Amino acid sequence: MLQDAPTACLRSPLDVVDLTFDWPTGQPALRHCNLRIPRAGLWMLVGSNGSGKSTLLRCIAGLLEPQAGRIDTVLRPALVFQNPDHQLLLPSCGSDLMIGLRGQMGLMHRQLAVHQALGQVGLLGFEQRPIHTLSGGQKQRLAIAGTLAAQADLLLLDEPTALLDPESQREVLHLIRRLCSGSDKPLTALWITHRLEELDLCDGAALMEAGRLGPWCSGASMRSQLAPLPEGQA
Ligand SMILES: Nc1ncnc2c1ncn2[C@@H]1O[C@H](COP(=O)(O)OP(=O)(O)OP(=O)(O)O)[C@@H](O)[C@H]1O
Numbered sequence: 681m682l683q684d685a686p687t688a689c690l691r692s693p694l695d696v697v698d699l700t701f702d703w704p705t706g707q708p709a710l711r712h713c714n715l716r717i718p719r720a721g722l723w724m725l726v727g728s729n730g731s732g733k734s735t736l737l738r739c740i741a742g743l744l745e746p747q748a749g750r751i752d753t754v755l756r757p758a759l760v761f762q763n764p765d766h767q768l769l770l771p772s773c774g775s776d777l778m779i780g781l782r783g784q785m786g787l788m789h790r791q792l793a794v795h796q797a798l799g800q801v802g803l804l805g806f807e808q809r810p811i812h813t814l815s816g817g818q819k820q821r822l823a824i825a826g827t828l829a830a831q832a833d834l835l836l837l838d839e840p841t842a843l844l845d846p847e848s849q850r851e852v853l854h855l856i857r858r859l860c861s862g863s864d865k866p867l868t869a870l871w872i873t874h875r876l877e878e879l880d881l882c883d884g885a886a887l888m889e890a891g892r893l894g895p896w897c898s899g900a901s902m903r904s905q906l907a908p909l910p911e912g913q914a
């Protein structure tokens with residue numbers, strides 16, 4: 681189990697307490713689910729299909745209302761989906777980011793905010809690029825830029841690399857790793873994956889089983905726990 685004693689006195693970026701969620705069909709998805717993120721960083725969730733990972737992220741994002749339990753966070757959550765086509769709306773990169781900006785800003789400040797968000801994800805100068813001309817990996821990085829432009833600091837990533845080739849997968853993973861590291865306002869990310877090799881870059885990993893999360897452990901330890909699975913998948 682991970683030791684978080686040095687940070688135990690600090691406020692957790694995200695505390696999920698005893699969450700229960702049943703779908704209207706009666707299908708239970710979360711069962712007294714607890715999750716406490718000890719500090720900013722990259723935290724990964726693994727678990728078999730249907731164990732409740734996506735439902736948990738949707739509850740944290742405020743898209744679903746749990747029947748019981750509570751979610752405490754001072755952070756601003758934003759979801760990143762497996763398929764970026766499901767969240768990119770407008771035709772050009774710049775216009776897509778522009779609509780997600782928060783607060784009242786003059787045009788120059790809006791353009792600067794878009795420019796900065798694109799720079800943070802390695803898409804500097806892409807303001808005018810039509811989204812349909814981007815590769816899958818670039819689209820996913822643009823979706824992440826959208827969360828940054830919206831000033832989110834709790835990124836909820838639901839298998840963000842599942843549709844990407846190995847190089848784009850690495851780029852997106854290392855981008856999030858970078859955004860969640862360092863001393864200057866590191867972000868907090870909760871990342872769902874079935875790809876065991878991604879666990880190597882996390883600050884901690886937890887296993888979801890039948891709507892409940894187990895304790896945090898290191899990525900390496902989670903990887904060795906799950907490695908004997910027949911198809912090598914979490
Ligand atoms: N819209 C829905 N209506 C009814 N039941 C649903 C709905 N979405 C998910 N479920 C059910 O809720 C449970 C948890 O699903 P969820 O999608 O959260 O699992 P998951 O861990 O994300 O799985 P996967 O790894 O396949 O993405 C499953 O039993 C699933 O069938």
Ligand SMILES: [Mg+2]
Pocket residue numbers: 733734735838
């Ligand atoms: Mg899912």
